[in-house]
Amino acid sequence: MKKIVNDPADVVADALRGLAAAHPGLLRVTEDPAVVARADAPVRGKVAVVSGGGSGHEPLHTGFVGPGMLDAACPGAVFTSPTPDQVQAAVSQVDGGAGILLVVKNYTGDVLNFETAAELLAADGVDVRTVVIDDDVAVQDSLYTAGRRGVGGTVPLEKIVGAAAEAGADLDTCERLAGTVIANTRSMGMALTAPTVPHVGEPSFTLAGDEMEVGIGIHGEPGRRRAALADANGIVTALLDPILSDLPFTEGDRVLLFTNSMGGTPLLELYLAHGIAERRLAERGIAVERRLVGPFITSLEMQGMSLTMLRLDDELLRWWDAPVHTPALRWGL
Known part of the structure; x- marks a missing residue:
């Protein structure tokens, strides 16, 4: 294992200290329990949007904290859910009195721990709602989930509801918007290599030099399957076709196309794949009105990519375009 770390047991805490150093004035980082909050929180009268999950997927979720997106994120250990006390601590730091929206990816540990926190918060009189993103079309169930996994769709979900909350939308509106995004988002990913968790010290799985894993989490x-390595055209087809047929997306749809690196895929290859996906969608009469390309929800150093499509309407487009200022996304400010 070759990684830029000191003690693998301290990798998350050390990274959070670096995150705080890199973004003074934007973020406030606490360590026990670990919470990343926007520096100006709580914002009085504003719905607070809180998310979190295992570390190792950066910039998700800590890189999306700031005006126009998340009020706080709870980073767990690598690939491990945050604890209920982390979620409670995050809410206590950012509760502006207008309610809390918890954004949760559909993994068993995340769902259980956020639900536990929500029950405890509700018992204390906090108006809290929970939404669960489950956009992965690859599998219905996995080792980590009951039902579909939450993957790339988390990014547009956090951006859209975060923008609405920033503009003063109430909790009911934020929850409704979240439901619309979840219902209209589909994703699928693939891998060429496995990630290596620092405290484990070896790859999570093995692939031969002429193999790829299609539908990876x-x-x-x-x-879904282990297959012979394909070229870029074949890889994009293997990801795009299941997405298109699942919702389904049809001629005349307006979409956001998000082409994501799993951490080890360079932008040269990512833009190549994105261009193929855009051409395939144009052939089907699907209009790509917004794009996002880059490593935004990763799996440590895994080589691979994912595609996410969100079917847009004017309301979703408005909130996607709204200003945002976070370590990983920034426009309009």
């Missing part, structure tokens, strides 16, 4: 979970 963001923790290195198995996908």
